[in-house]
Amino acid sequence: MSSTDPSLAEELCNLQFASGWSDGVVTELAAISKYVEFAAGTIIFTQGAENHDLFLLSAGRVGLDMYVPARGAVRILTLSRGELLAWSALVGDGHMTATATALEPVRAIAIDGARLLDLCDRRHDIGYRVMKRLAWALSHRLVATRLQLLDLYSHTTPHVLQSPVERR
Amino acid sequence: MNLSPLMTHAHAAVADNPWLSQTVRIESITAEIPEVATYELAFVDPVLAARYRFLPGQFNMLYLPGVGEVAISISANPNSRERWAHTIRVAGTVTQSLSRLQPGATLGLRGPYGNPWPLADCLGKDVILVAGGIGLAPLRPVIYELLANRAKYGNVTLLLGARTPEGLLYPGEYTDWQAGGIEIESTVDRASSEWTGNVGVVTLLIDRLPLPRPDQTVLLMCGPEVMMHFTVKSARKRGLADKQIWLSSERNMQCAVGLCGHCQLGPTFVCKDGPVFRYDHIAPFLKVEGL
Amino acid sequence: MTANASTESEFFFARAGLQQLIDVLRTRGYKVVGPTIDQGAIIYDEIASVDQLPQGWTDQQEPGQYRLERRNDEAWFGYVVGPHSWKRYLFPPLATVSVADKTAAGWQMTSSPDPSPKYAFLGVRACELAAIKIQDRVFLGGAYVDPIYRDRREQAFVIAVNCTMAGTNCFCTSMNTGPRCRTGFDLALTELPDGFLIEVGSDSGSEIVRELQARVAELAESQAAEQARLQAELQITKKLDTTDIRNLLLTNLEHPRWADVATRCLSCTNCTMVCPTCFCTSVSEVSDLQGDHVERHRQWDSCFNLDFSYMNGGNVRNDIRSRYRQWLTHKLASWIDQFGSSGCVGCGRCITWCPVAIDLTVEVAAIRGETP
Numbered sequence: 001m002s003s004t005d006p007s008l009a010e011e012l013c014n015l016q017f018a019s020g021w022s023d024g025v026v027t028e029l030a031a032i033s034k035y036v037e038f039a040a041g042t043i044i045f046t047q048g049a050e051n052h053d054l055f056l057l058s059a060g061r062v063g064l065d066m067y068v069p070a071r072g073a074v075r076i077l078t079l080s081r082g083e084l085l086a087w088s089a090l091v092g093d094g095h096m097t098a099t100a101t102a103l104e105p106v107r108a109i110a111i112d113g114a115r116l117l118d119l120c121d122r123r124h125d126i127g128y129r130v131m132k133r134l135a136w137a138l139s140h141r142l143v144a145t146r147l148q149l150l151d152l153y154s155h156t157t158p159h160v161l162q163s164p165v166e167r168r
Numbered sequence: 169m170n171l172s173p174l175m176t177h178a179h180a181a182v183a184d185n186p187w188l189s190q191t192v193r194i195e196s197i198t199a200e201i202p203e204v205a206t207y208e209l210a211f212v213d214p215v216l217a218a219r220y221r222f223l224p225g226q227f228n229m230l231y232l233p234g235v236g237e238v239a240i241s242i243s244a245n246p247n248s249r250e251r252w253a254h255t256i257r258v259a260g261t262v263t264q265s266l267s268r269l270q271p272g273a274t275l276g277l278r279g280p281y282g283n284p285w286p287l288a289d290c291l292g293k294d295v296i297l298v299a300g301g302i303g304l305a306p307l308r309p310v311i312y313e314l315l316a317n318r319a320k321y322g323n324v325t326l327l328l329g330a331r332t333p334e335g336l337l338y339p340g341e342y343t344d345w346q347a348g349g350i351e352i353e354s355t356v357d358r359a360s361s362e363w364t365g366n367v368g369v370v371t372l373l374i375d376r377l378p379l380p381r382p383d384q385t386v387l388l389m390c391g392p393e394v395m396m397h398f399t400v401k402s403a404r405k406r407g408l409a410d411k412q413i414w415l416s417s418e419r420n421m422q423c424a425v426g427l428c429g430h431c432q433l434g435p436t437f438v439c440k441d442g443p444v445f446r447y448d449h450i451a452p453f454l455k456v457e458g459l
Numbered sequence: 460m461t462a463n464a465s466t467e468s469e470f471f472f473a474r475a476g477l478q479q480l481i482d483v484l485r486t487r488g489y490k491v492v493g494p495t496i497d498q499g500a501i502i503y504d505e506i507a508s509v510d511q512l513p514q515g516w517t518d519q520q521e522p523g524q525y526r527l528e529r530r531n532d533e534a535w536f537g538y539v540v541g542p543h544s545w546k547r548y549l550f551p552p553l554a555t556v557s558v559a560d561k562t563a564a565g566w567q568m569t570s571s572p573d574p575s576p577k578y579a580f581l582g583v584r585a586c587e588l589a590a591i592k593i594q595d596r597v598f599l600g601g602a603y604v605d606p607i608y609r610d611r612r613e614q615a616f617v618i619a620v621n622c623t624m625a626g627t628n629c630f631c632t633s634m635n636t637g638p639r640c641r642t643g644f645d646l647a648l649t650e651l652p653d654g655f656l657i658e659v660g661s662d663s664g665s666e667i668v669r670e671l672q673a674r675v676a677e678l679a680e681s682q683a684a685e686q687a688r689l690q691a692e693l694q695i696t697k698k699l700d701t702t703d704i705r706n707l708l709l710t711n712l713e714h715p716r717w718a719d720v721a722t723r724c725l726s727c728t729n730c731t732m733v734c735p736t737c738f739c740t741s742v743s744e745v746s747d748l749q750g751d752h753v754e755r756h757r758q759w760d761s762c763f764n765l766d767f768s769y770m771n772g773g774n775v776r777n778d779i780r781s782r783y784r785q786w787l788t789h790k791l792a793s794w795i796d797q798f799g800s801s802g803c804v805g806c807g808r809c810i811t812w813c814p815v816a817i818d819l820t821v822e823v824a825a826i827r828g829e830t831p
Contacts, residue, residue, distance in 0.1 A: 010294035065361045077368045080376055103364050142376075143398070147369040148357045152392040153301035153331040186603040187556035187742075187755065191569045212565065233559035233566050233753040234746040259771055269737035274565025420770045422742060425603035427759070429739030430767060432789065434709070440601070456712045458781030 008033050011109060015082050017056050017133060022054035026124055032115040047099045053110040060106030064098040077141070078103065084137045089113035091134065128151040143158065175217045177375025186425045189231040190216055190278040191246050194270055195251050201335050202372040203258045204302060206243065208251040210275060213329065213435040217250055223284035224309030225416060225444045228254065230266070231276030239439070241306035244278060246313055255305040255337070281424040282443045285310050290386045294322040296377070298326055298399050300370055300391020304337040306416050306443075307390055315348040321382065325377065329370030329395065330356040333363050353377075370395060381396065382407030390416040393454065400447060410448035417442050435457060467685075470657040470668055471676040477535065477655065478509045480618070483670045484579040489616055492548055493581035494538070499527055501541040503548070504742050506581070513538060517574065520626040520807065523816030536582055536650045539626035540806050544735030545587055546594060548578050549611045553757045556742065561751040569733045571754075575610035581646065583619045585637030586629075586804040590735035591617075592643055595737050608755075616663065619644035623687040625694035628807025630820060633699040636804045637692040644764035649684035649831070656684040699805065699820040701791075707827060708792040712784065716825045723815050728761035730809035730817075731786065736802050739767070788818060 008030040012018040020027050037119030038044055038057075045051040047067055061080045065073040076098060079085055088096055090113055170367050184387050184421070186253045192209040199205050209230075211217040222228075226406045227241045240259065246252040258267050260386070269275070287310065295314065299307050299373065306444050307326075314324050334355050342352055355366035379385060381386070387403050403413055419431035419438040431438040434453030465666035484505065494513050501513045518538040530537045540675075555571035580735050583591075619640040622629075628789045631637030640647040645664035649656040656676055658763045659665045676684075705760075729735040741760040746753040760767060762785045768775035776782045794802030803819075808820045 061366070063361065063364075075359045075361050075363055075367045078366045079353070080366075082376070101361070132292065144369045144372055146400060147371070147394065148393060151331065151357065152395050153329070153335060153357065185557065185570045185606045187606075187757075188570055189557065189559075191565055191567060193565065231559075231568070232559070233568075234744050234750050236744055237742070265656050275568060285656060315764065395559055418770065421776070423740075427598065427603065427605055427738070428740070428741070429762065432785070433794070434788075435793035436796070440603075452709075458776050458778060459712065459785070 003140060008035065011058055012056070015058065015109075021129060025129075028119060028126070029111070029125075031118075032119065033111045034111050035109045036108050038106040038108075040102055042102045042106075044100040044102060044106075045095055045096045049096055050094050051086050051096050052089050052094055052113045053086060054089045054113050054116060055067055055108040055110055057073050057081050057083050057085060058107045058109060060102060060104040062106055063101045063103050065101065066098050073099065077144070084134070087138065090117065139163060141160075171270050175254070180326035186278070188426070189229070189278045191274050191279040194269055194271050194273050194275070200255060200337055203256060204236035205338065205358050206253050206254050206255045207266070208253050209275075211277075212274065220252070222246060222252070222309075223285065224313055225306055226280035226282050227306070227421075228252075228277050228279030228422070228426075228445060229281070229421075231278070232252065232262055232265050233276065235265045236262045237276075237422070239281075239424060241416070242441070243305045243308045245311045246453075247316065253356075255302065255308070257263060257302050267417060279424065281439060284439065285388055286386070286446070287313055294381060294385040295324045296374070296385060296387040297324070297326045298329075298370060298387060298389035298391065298396075299326070299337075300373070300395040301331065301335060302337060303389070303391035303416070304328065307388065308338065310388060311345060311350065314350065315345065318349045323351065323380070324349065325351040325353065327370055327373045327377075328352065329356070329373075329391065330354070331357050333359055333365065364393070369398065371398045371402040374399060374406060375455075377406070379406050387413045388415075389413070393417070397454070400451075410417060411446060413447035415447055415450070416443055416444050468659075469676040469681055470673040471680050472657065472671055472673040473654040476671055476673065479671055480642045480667070481507065481509065481581070481769050484616065489579035490576050491579045491581055493497060494536070494541070496527065496752050500525060500528045501527070501538050502542075503521050503545065503580075503582075505545040506790065509535065511589060511772065512536075517624070520628050520811045521625035521816075522810050522818045523813055526533065527813050532652070534623075534650055536620045539622065539624065539629060540558055540587070540808060542582055542733050542808065542812055544733070544806075544808070545580055545591060546735050546738075547581070548576075549591065549615065550594060550598065550605075550608050550698060550738065554607050554757050555754050556757045559753040559755075561565060570606070574646055575607070575614065577614040578611065579616040579618065581618045581620075583640075583680075584618055584806070585619070585640045586620055586631045586634075586806040587735055588617070588619055588640055588643040589631075589634070589636035589804040590806070593736045593798065593800060593802060593804065594738060595759070596800070597736075600798065610684065616667075617644045617646075619647040619660075621647060621649040621684075621688050622691040623650060625691045626807060626811075628697060628810040629805065630697040630699050630807060631696070632804035634801060634803055635702060638695070639688055649687060650760045651680065651687065658682055665782055682803050691795075692806055697807070697820055699823060701801065704801075704823065708788045709824075712788070714823060714826050717780045717784045719818060719825075721778065723817055724779050724783050725815060726763045726765075726782055727814060728763045729812045729814060730806040731761040731763060732759065733808040733812045734790075735804060735808070736790075737761070742768075762789070782795075791819075791823065
């Protein structure tokens, strides 16, 4: 890591995750975070495996794949700077729902999930902010997923979406 | 006779039969993505060929006698002469019949119709083009214009969305466009894990875009209405006002000259008041279901 | 074509003069179209004789109802309006817009060879003059002119007849279109028991009057005509409150009343067919057996037809709610944006000819929040 890299606390704010929070809170968050780097092609975690860190992407893109038997890996989403990865570490059971692969050299802030949850439990004001941020990220991703589901660019109407010929 | 005074005025303006097509010949057919091909058309009459001009964003009515007419946006370079490209997806009876024709076949053409993209408003500004699927076709003349006069515009970014990597239109031209100073970001709805590009909706690309001067940025978009709706939401979050956003819309255009009533959307006739609209002008009507 | 002809003096001719008027027009090559009875209704068709006029008949109208009844006099124009309007002749229900022929050099397209008839319209009501003016703006007022309408309109000779009675469904006073014929005619008649009072609206009108055995009207005749016209105005009871109607409708696109009217509306298209201003059309291809000669036929269409809004494999207006809303908001609101006036002239045809008696004035009042 070069000396010009922003400090963890600075970067947490730059990435909108902790922007607007008090210095004290940001310092507490930085204390349970660390920078991590992945070379292009690295599998960051695999579907079904346990992972206890929440990642906040600082540079590089990550592909999320889900494995479908007989179809292989299907890419669901790609993530880049500012986006959250591995939210299951926080609100799931710690088992990952997809496989994450670094598509380019990736740098991220890894936040220790157990310690973050502990911090949220102790300090509900921080917990509220963290959960609000997480909810925003998930709702954003939900809308994006719905748009993918609509299959907008297909000119054959998906079967389930066909409306009746006539309704009153 | 007692005619309202505007009759004489209008009569002087256009004496021609707006329903009348002119003969064009298919010069070449280029397969693009599955079910999509680009047809280069040329007027048989050299006088018409020399006279014909269009502005980026306008469309023509293509006519196959015995089958019908269809509105197709012009995908050619606005500075081109003699041949005019139309990128066409097989969607209905006319486009299906068209897809069975070979170079040398003739058909009818009338146009150009409709309002163009606001290129004058883009001078000196950063320009974001958002294209979903075949929505890139009506934006291609804009790209040619931006490339031809690149210095007159600020940053130019093209955001492409498609169903699959194979659905990205005009892939052979991206290198030229990038070399000419246009940033290109693409994303697809679904892909295998071999695909190293982006996966996800095109609106995510707007969320990630560096936008140094949102108040000096113009966004032009064309694609499915739902895509455009969410593009606006993302653009607003990034500080763009509705009046900085323009879209090309689609309705059932039949006469192309505001006389048949089919393409109405609220108070507008998409054929003559559009197809390019400033978002704030059309927004109240776009969001109403079944309007 | 000039509008500066003298309208200062009114003329009068005896009842026998009406046949003379028809004859003069026919001699000058006009096809005279006037009211006549067909299948129990007063319609507009080509006539040669006053005997074809609906003499002694009147029309009794209610929402969803139309009946002819005997009058207790022998008036020729003692009715209001029937299912036809003059758009049938200026903007024909079926027309050929272009022709394509396959030649050795490929397809060649030409304009339709159909000649444009030269019509004289007898019996045009004030609301119908307003409707013609509205269609003038639609077909002639923009950058693109409809040649079929233009050619017929330029040649047409218009004889208005002032209403001397009103129907239950008439509301021209609300739309400022009648009942008095003020402009837009070559001649305007007012029927009196012993003859007609004539006003001249154009040079060609005054030319025709010179060929009739007409004299300058006496004051008593002018007063009697005024009285007869006033009677029509006083009989009008139906009202449409047009205050800020454009914004009222366009800001109420999700009003529950649209769903309510959709439970009654059959989407039958009657209202659009009888409306004197509705102008929507579709074009179909008609080819010979070999497919080498193809005509493009334009016919009246309606926004109530399901496939009217067809686009890319689907219909935008999938339910009756959205189709009725399209019709009414276009007619009364967005028409103002498009053509500078309402698309409604208050003739009441859409109310009369609606098989389930939907009354647009009631629907607007409901959206306005007034209990009918």
